[in-house]
Amino acid sequence: MPETRIVRSGEAWLEVSLPAGLDPLWSDADRWIYAAAYGAALARGFPDARAVIIAEAIVCKRLYEGTKYDVSLERDISRIYI
Secondary structure: OOOEEEEEEOOEEEEEEOOOOOOOOOOHHHHHHHHHHHHHHHHOOOOHHHHHHHHHHHHHHHHOOOOOOOHHHHHHHHHHOO
C-alpha cells in the first residue's frame, strides 16, 4: 500500500499518495511538502499529472540547491511555492 498524507486542497481534505520509489533523501518534511504542493496545485486548477510534476520539482529544488527547470515549470512552481 502506498504511503499517503492528508492535506487541505481548496475547501476539501485530500489523501495524497506519495510517489513510488522515493529518493532516500526525502525527509518526512519533504513528504509533507510534496503532499501540500500537490494539493495546492490541484486547488489552482492544474491537472493531476502536472500537479505531480510540480510537487516533485518543488521537493527536488529544496533538496538540490541550484536546481533549475524549464521556464514553464518554473512559472508553475512560482504559482505554488515561493
